[in-house]
Amino acid sequence: MTISKDIKFDCAHMLSGYEGKCANLHGHTYHGTVTIEGDIDASTGMLLDYNEIKKVVDKYDHAIIFSSVDLRYTAEEDLLGWAQKNNMRYVVLPFGKSTAEVLALTIAEEFDHYGKVTVRLSETDGSWAEAEAHA
Numbered sequence: 470m471t472i473s474k475d476i477k478f479d480c481a482h483m484l485s486g487y488e489g490k491c492a493n494l495h496g497h498t499y500h501g502t503v504t505i506e507g508d509i510d511a512s513t514g515m516l517l518d519y520n521e522i523k524k525v526v527d528k529y530d531h532a533i534i535f536s537s538v539d540l541r542y543t544a545e546e547d548l549l550g551w552a553q554k555n556n557m558r559y560v561v562l563p564f565g566k567s568t569a570e571v572l573a574l575t576i577a578e579e580f581d582h583y584g585k586v587t588v589r590l591s592e593t594d595g596s597w598a599e600a601e602a603h604a
């Protein structure tokens with residue numbers, strides 16, 4: 470059994486240390502699909518309430534996404550301090566830099582206890598990253 474939900478959220482990020490324009494703070498409207506393959510819970514008749522997917526993805530919406538602690542350069546570190554000081558919404562990734570690939574895998578791993586998860590995520594139209602995570 471699989472369930473899928475389309476996702477969409479707006480984020481700001483920067484690719485610390487990247488040689489190119491993506492090193493600057495900028496934003497995307499990310500869009501894609503979360504697909505979960507697992508078993509129906511006999512008591513609810515659902516694999517997972519779709520709203521649970523929305524709740525997880527909503528924490529990224531209108532947030533600044535930061536690289537994991539060991540991969541941030543000075544500008545990103547300063548921006549994190551500013552975000553904390555000013556009570557801005559932000560997410561620090563558990564690993565890696567804030568690329569579509571890492572973000573797709575991070576989201577997939579949030580659901581891997583339900584079964585096999587596939588997250589397809591686009592930063593821009595016509596290109597996407599696809600990540601899989603397993604229980």
Ligand SMILES: [Zn+2]
Pocket residue numbers: 482491495496497592
């Ligand atoms: Zn970007």
